[in-house]
Amino acid sequence: MKKISVTVNGTTHQSEIEPRLLLVHYLRDVLGLTGTHVGCETSLCGACTVMVDGQAVKSCTVLAAQADGSTVTTIEGLAAGGTLHPVQQAFWEHHGLQCGYCTPGMIMATAQILQRNPDPSEEEIRHGIEGNLCRCTGYQHIVQAVQCAAKKMKSQPAPANR
Amino acid sequence: MAEKVVGKGIKRTEDPRLIQGLAHYVDDIKLPDTLHAVFVRSIYAHARIKKVDVAAAQKTPGVVAVYTGKDISQKIGPVPCGAAIPDMKQPDHRVMATDKVYWVGHPIAVVFAENKYVARDAADKIEVDYEELPVVLDEEKAADPKSPVIHEKIGSNIAYKLTAGEGDIEAALKAADKIVRQKIYHKRLAPIAMEGRGVLARYYPGEQELTLWTSTQIPHLARTQISLMLGFPENKLRLIAPEVGGGFGSKLNVYAEEAIMAYASMQLGRPVKWIEGRRENMQGTIHGRGQVGYIEIGCKKDGTITGFRYNVFADMGSYFQLLTPAIPTLTGLMLSGCYKIPAIQMNVTACFTNKMSTDAYRGAGRPEATYVIERAMDLVAAELGMDVVEVRRKNFPEPFGAENPFKVATGLFYDSGNYQGALDKALKMADYTNLRVEQKKARAAGRLIGVGVSTYVEICAMGPSPALPAGGWESATVRIEPTCKVTILTGASPHGQGQETSFSQIAADELGVTVNDCTVIHGDTAVVQYGIGTFGSRATAVGGTAVYLALQKLKAKATGMAAHMLGVDAKTVTFDDGKFTSGGKSVTIQEVALNAHLAKNLPADMEPGLSATTFFEPKNFTFPFGTHICVVEIDPETGEIQIQRYIAVDDCGKVINPLLVHGQIHGGIVQSLGQALFEEVVYDEQGQLISGSLMDYAVPKAAQVPWMELDRTETPSPVNPMGVKGVGEAGSIGATPAIVAAVVDALAHLGVRHLDMPIKPEHVWNILKKNKAGAA
Numbered sequence: 001m002k003k004i005s006v007t008v009n010g011t012t013h014q015s016e017i018e019p020r021l022l023l024v025h026y027l028r029d030v031l032g033l034t035g036t037h038v039g040c041e042t043s044l045c046g047a048c049t050v051m052v053d054g055q056a057v058k059s060c061t062v063l064a065a066q067a068d069g070s071t072v073t074t075i076e077g078l079a080a081g082g083t084l085h086p087v088q089q090a091f092w093e094h095h096g097l098q099c100g101y102c103t104p105g106m107i108m109a110t111a112q113i114l115q116r117n118p119d120p121s122e123e124e125i126r127h128g129i130e131g132n133l134c135r136c137t138g139y140q141h142i143v144q145a146v147q148c149a150a151k152k153m154k155s156q157p158a159p160a161n162r
Numbered sequence: 163m164a165e166k167v168v169g170k171g172i173k174r175t176e177d178p179r180l181i182q183g184l185a186h187y188v189d190d191i192k193l194p195d196t197l198h199a200v201f202v203r204s205i206y207a208h209a210r211i212k213k214v215d216v217a218a219a220q221k222t223p224g225v226v227a228v229y230t231g232k233d234i235s236q237k238i239g240p241v242p243c244g245a246a247i248p249d250m251k252q253p254d255h256r257v258m259a260t261d262k263v264y265w266v267g268h269p270i271a272v273v274f275a276e277n278k279y280v281a282r283d284a285a286d287k288i289e290v291d292y293e294e295l296p297v298v299l300d301e302e303k304a305a306d307p308k309s310p311v312i313h314e315k316i317g318s319n320i321a322y323k324l325t326a327g328e329g330d331i332e333a334a335l336k337a338a339d340k341i342v343r344q345k346i347y348h349k350r351l352a353p354i355a356m357e358g359r360g361v362l363a364r365y366y367p368g369e370q371e372l373t374l375w376t377s378t379q380i381p382h383l384a385r386t387q388i389s390l391m392l393g394f395p396e397n398k399l400r401l402i403a404p405e406v407g408g409g410f411g412s413k414l415n416v417y418a419e420e421a422i423m424a425y426a427s428m429q430l431g432r433p434v435k436w437i438e439g440r441r442e443n444m445q446g447t448i449h450g451r452g453q454v455g456y457i458e459i460g461c462k463k464d465g466t467i468t469g470f471r472y473n474v475f476a477d478m479g480s481y482f483q484l485l486t487p488a489i490p491t492l493t494g495l496m497l498s499g500c501y502k503i504p505a506i507q508m509n510v511t512a513c514f515t516n517k518m519s520t521d522a523y524r525g526a527g528r529p530e531a532t533y534v535i536e537r538a539m540d541l542v543a544a545e546l547g548m549d550v551v552e553v554r555r556k557n558f559p560e561p562f563g564a565e566n567p568f569k570v571a572t573g574l575f576y577d578s579g580n581y582q583g584a585l586d587k588a589l590k591m592a593d594y595t596n597l598r599v600e601q602k603k604a605r606a607a608g609r610l611i612g613v614g615v616s617t618y619v620e621i622c623a624m625g626p627s628p629a630l631p632a633g634g635w636e637s638a639t640v641r642i643e644p645t646c647k648v649t650i651l652t653g654a655s656p657h658g659q660g661q662e663t664s665f666s667q668i669a670a671d672e673l674g675v676t677v678n679d680c681t682v683i684h685g686d687t688a689v690v691q692y693g694i695g696t697f698g699s700r701a702t703a704v705g706g707t708a709v710y711l712a713l714q715k716l717k718a719k720a721t722g723m724a725a726h727m728l729g730v731d732a733k734t735v736t737f738d739d740g741k742f743t744s745g746g747k748s749v750t751i752q753e754v755a756l757n758a759h760l761a762k763n764l765p766a767d768m769e770p771g772l773s774a775t776t777f778f779e780p781k782n783f784t785f786p787f788g789t790h791i792c793v794v795e796i797d798p799e800t801g802e803i804q805i806q807r808y809i810a811v812d813d814c815g816k817v818i819n820p821l822l823v824h825g826q827i828h829g830g831i832v833q834s835l836g837q838a839l840f841e842e843v844v845y846d847e848q849g850q851l852i853s854g855s856l857m858d859y860a861v862p863k864a865a866q867v868p869w870m871e872l873d874r875t876e877t878p879s880p881v882n883p884m885g886v887k888g889v890g891e892a893g894s895i896g897a898t899p900a901i902v903a904a905v906v907d908a909l910a911h912l913g914v915r916h917l918d919m920p921i922k923p924e925h926v927w928n929i930l931k932k933n934k935a936g937a938a
Contacts, residue, residue: 018279025278034190035183037407039356040440044856047356075183088181092173095821098829099658100180101356101407107181126865134858135356135408136658138828138893139864 004068008033009077017064023057024048026064027074035075035104046132049105050074056112058105058131075104078100078111086152087145094143098136106132110146113155120146128131164674164739167667171821174663175677185405188360188377189437189753195363197226199423199436200281202271203287204263207299207849208312209292211261211270218287219273224280227430228288229422230271231258238421239391241481244383244631245488250322251320253313253514255389256385263292264312264480265517266851267420269447274426274434297516297849301477302454304513312480312514313742321478321487321512326494328571328731329505334469338460342541347918348451348530350477352853354522354861355657357407358438359447361420372428373400376420379413380695381436381655383632384420385687387484399424403685410833411522412447413657414697415484444854445745448509449843450523453490453530459538459616465548465556470504472497472534478511479519485526486519487512488631492527492621492819498570499535500581500619501557506571516586516849522697524833524894525620534620536899537916540906542676544915549598550903551589553619558582564880576619576785580813583875585617588789588811591871597793605911609808610796611813612908616900619787622814622888623881624698626780632813634778636700637693638708640669640716642772644759646752648673648680653693654705659826659890661701664818665709668884672713673751674740691775699786702818707882708778715774720754723772726765727757784879784887788812790831790900796908801927803839803905805868812872815879815887823889823926824872830893831870836862838901839892842920860920 001016008031015030026052027033039047043058050059051073078085090096092139098102106129113120113128121130125146126139134142144148181183190252216228216468235256243252258269268516271288275281303309304319312319335341355377362375372394378384385401392399406413419436455474476490494508509684541552561580562568589595597613604611625634637653648669654661666680683689696705717737724742729750734744740751747873754772757763760772793807810827817823818922828882840860844853853859878885898919905921906914912933917925 017884022553028189030193032192033183034192036358038189038437039186039358040856042440042855043855045356045440073183079182082180084178091181092177095171095174096826097177097180098660099356099406099408100176100185100243101187103180115629122869123865126867130863130865132859133356133863135354135410135833136829137825138830138832138870139867140828140870141825143864146697 002065004065005072006067009074015090019065021064022060023062023067024059027059032072033076037101037104038065038149039102046077046109047102047105049108049132051108051112075107078107085111086156087114087149089151090149090152094141094145094148096137096142102132102134106134106142110149114150119150164676166671168818170297170673172663172667172677173821174344174660175666176662183811187357187405187407191362191363191375191404193364193433195433197274197276197430198278198281198432199434200273200278200285201269201442202285202290203442204259204266204268204270206263206292206294207266207297208295209263210295211259211263212293214271215289216271219284219333222280222284222287224276225273225284227274228271229896231256231260234258237262238425241418241483242387242416243482243484243486245485245557247322247324247487249315250487253316253481257422264639266849267442267518272422272428275624284517287666299515299517299845299849301452301513301515302475305475305511305844306663309511311593312516319514320676321514325507326491328573329469331469331471331505331507332653334505335458335460335471338468338679339463341458341460342538342545343458344537344541344916345455345456346534346537348453348533349919350452350520351450351523351613351841352444352843352859353410353412353450354412355408355412358440358443359413359419360437361416361423361424362435363384365428368520370398371400372398372424373402374420374424375402375404375408378403379409379412379655379657381685381687382653382692383695384416387416388424392424394731400688403655409657410524411526411697414522414695415448415859430517435461440856441854444859445851446518448483448519448521449529450520451530452520455534457534457538459542461542461546463546465546465553467501467503467557470503470535470538471498471507473509475481476510477515477517478512478831479517480514483519483521485631486521489520489522490925493530495572495574496528496531496621498536498572499532500579500617503571504862516665517845524830525891528620528891529895529898530893532620532898536616536618540903541915544910550615551594555582562654575782577782577879577881578877579619579785579787580875580877581617581787584787584811584813585789587873587875588791588809591873592791592807592809608798610798610908612794612904612906614792614900614903614907616790616896616903618896619785620891620895622699622786623703623780623782623784624700625783633694635694635777636705636708637691637775637777638705638712639691639773639775640709640712641753644756646675646679646755648675650680650682651690652682652684652709654691654696654701656696656701659696659701660822661705664702664822665706666816668706668709669713672717685905695899699890703784703882703886703888704778704780706818706886708776710884711778712774712776716772716775719774720751722765722768723758724749724754727754727763753845761777780881782881784815784881786814786887786889786892786893788810788896790896792900792904794874794904794908796905796926798930801930803921803923803926808868808870810870810872811875812889812892813875813877814889814892815877816885818886827893830891831897832862832867833894834897835867835901838898838919838921840920
């Protein structure tokens with residue numbers, strides 16, 4: 001067993017884990033944060049995307065042990081003080097989701113894209129979310145949601161990433 | 163005055179939980195003491211099982227039980243098939259393999275352990291001795307009497323043969339000036355719901371209550387079937403479809419794993435959970451399509467179609483799942499497309515192969531029909547040198563509706579349609595005439611531009627009960643609670659479609675309350691009256707209609723109560739905007755709701771309460787339609803296909819929420835795009851699934867998808883009072899032929915008349931290379 005300390009959505013957790021435990025299973029099964037989903041176990045679909053130290057990563061292919069000492073933000077930690085993050089608002093307004101299974105990962109990836117490029121073109125958005133598969137929406141409403149989120153974030157600063 | 167919301171693209175009420183990661187899919191439901199299941203599945207497509215050694219697995223610390231096929235396959239009833247075709251041969255489909263395996267992924271054993279890591283470790287220790295057998299993979303060769311036989315008891319690989327259609331096909335083809343023929347493939351596709359399947363089972367021996375959480379589109383039908391498989395009373399089995407992460411038909415089924423988990427939870431006295439992995443999902447969840455067929459279409463010189471024949475081999479896979487044998491019959495029903503064709507014949511030979519079962523995948527047999535008739539119309543146009551639009555127009559019926567339904571030679575009466583209207587609108591959006599001019603110019607300059615047109619019709623709102631294996635009706639209960647909050651219970655349990663919102667919109671307008679006053683409950687058989695489910699583009703047209711009719715019943719009762727409260731004749735009472743009025747006096751629906759429950763001032767003959775249940779039985783299917791136009795440019799050096807424009811004009815009748823309709827159409831078109839250009843389930847010559855991960859199976863990504871230009875026409879359906887038709891499958895039916903036609907059109911000047919899906923750049927590049935070599 002290995003001892004780790006991980007700060008998730010602002011709370012620091014000390015845990016003893018099997019060294020082979022995946023980060024996504026740590027978040028879901030140990031911490032009970034089930035908003036992060038597993039869609040392929042091979043880092044191809046992006047449903048498990050979370051932020052580790054400010055970087056979007058696919059938590060199905062990261063060991064929990066690798067996150068020792070890190071700060072993790074999951075979908076549950078994105079809305080600050082009960083106010084939806086602009087990306088969440090935009091996905092809602094533009095019907096950027098249907099079954100919702102890819103959505104947490106898609107939203108986390110979008111937050112990262114807009115952090116790096118506050119004013120992406122349609123093409124940049126499409127390339128930016130290429131690592132996240134959605135089988136329901138055909139992506140068009142997602143693209144519109146990302147464009148809308150970019151506008152929102154310019155006019156209302158996003159809550160600081162914890 | 164409350165704003166009316168039907169017809170408005172309001173935000174979904176289900177979204178807040180989904181965008182915050184607070185929803186509960188099966189794997190998000192945690193019960194104490196749960197055991198985790200991992201399956202051992204066949205690594206061969208066809209083999210005899212000589213031995214299954216589970217000793218090492220059983221000894222693994224943390225393992226509680228290991229079952230093999232021999233242990234349980236006779237204790238649980240067969241995996242059900244609800245479809246029946248005359249003279250159909252049905253193999254005995256047990257929940258796990260016993261002496262033979264029939265496809266890569268066939269379950270052989272299952273381990274239950276304290277956690278999934280231990281279960282996985284133990285499963286890896288199970289040793290299976292196989293004796294390989296010759297495999298049968300090609301649905302056409304499977305029918306050959308010389309082929310190895312998969313199911314010895316059946317004696318051949320032919321599941322059934324069926325001839326369908328009306329009119330004298332021989333005479334019709336004889337009367338033609340030309341007959342065009344083409345072989346056409348519909349490759350197998352994987353549905354790939356982003357959430358795979360998953361089951362959690364819990365048994366309370368005291369209450370004798372078995373609860374099954376499973377990711378399904380059909381909670382009630384699954385409950386009935388699983389209770390039969392287990393010999394367990396249906397009314398003690400509670401089946402809950404929690405949040406369901408997509409289905410596309412793959413969860414319109416009853417699977418072995420559901421019954422095995424239920425059985426194990428009773429045997430082991432602990433909750434058990436199985437969550438499907440993606441590889442398992444691709445091996446062991448149904449596939450779609452899987453047909454190879456030969457078309458023959460007869461036409462007059464002016465483009466008039468005289469007759470259409472489709473001889474098809476349908477790939478069943480090794481066993482039947484819930485609807486496997488029925489899928490090709492849907493193809494037969496829709497072969498007339500939106501055209502007047504006097505004689506139609508389909509001859510199906512349905513064959514077993516050493517592959518996973520095929521079954522309903524978005525469109526379920528109808529995309530195949532639309533694809534073959536649309537390809538056929540293009541081939542006729544090419545043969546006659548006509549424009550693809552003109553040959554379609556030539557064979558359209560005049561606009562029709564309740565007074566003059568369109569009878570086609572497959573036996574159906576289409577409910578209403580205006581095919582010219584949708585076509586004209588799409589042509590205008592595309593600026594079609596100019597597109598053709600530009601195409602010519604571009605071609606002269608060495609650029610390869612193609613334009614594809616598809617005019618489709620689909621069959622939706624499944625459907626009248628006599629035409630479906632289970633009932634085709636849908637149920638709704640609407641309750642007005644004492645505080646005037648509205649509870650809607652629907653049998654049409656959704657999995658992403660947004661019925662919580664659209665059904666609330668219907669109720670809000672009918673009752674003069676807000677959408678936020680309404681809640682829609684679904685998926686729990688202990689709470690919701692028996693229902694059928696969400697598939698076949700039926701939820702709004704059948705389930706929504708049931709909601710609408712229950713609301714009418716409620717309003718009638720509430721009006722009677724209001725009249726009593728006002729001391730007037732009910733005939734004089736009008737209801738508008740949540741208020742019952744007569745002769746200047748009024749009561750609100752809130753007052754009526756409270757009165758109904760306090761029951762102190764009711765008419766003598768009226769029961770207390772304010773609740774109504776409806777079971778709506780549609781008298782016909784509905785037939786949405788539309789025109790899709792695709793413009794592609796091909797890179798002459800690489801064969802890469804770029805979609806320049808995509809235009810879709812769809813007519814799904816009256817629309818409750820246009821935002822949701824657009825979402826459905828977008829998603830459907832992109833699944834079509836995947837089929838046309840990328841997706842293909844590939845088994846190698848040994849029957850190994852070599853497209854078994856998302857690395858190898860090409861689900862479209864955002865950057866591969868064009869911007870879609872959408873519009874609608876609105877031809878109400880006469881089949882239901884709201885005039886809605888259904889839209890869930892339109893995109894996946896209408897788009898594939900348009901995309902393929904565009905690529906073919908870009909290469910038409912090289913003599914290309916048809917290309918099989920998925921059309922990959924290498925195919926196109928080979929054609930271009932050959933042509934260059936020929937020219938040199």
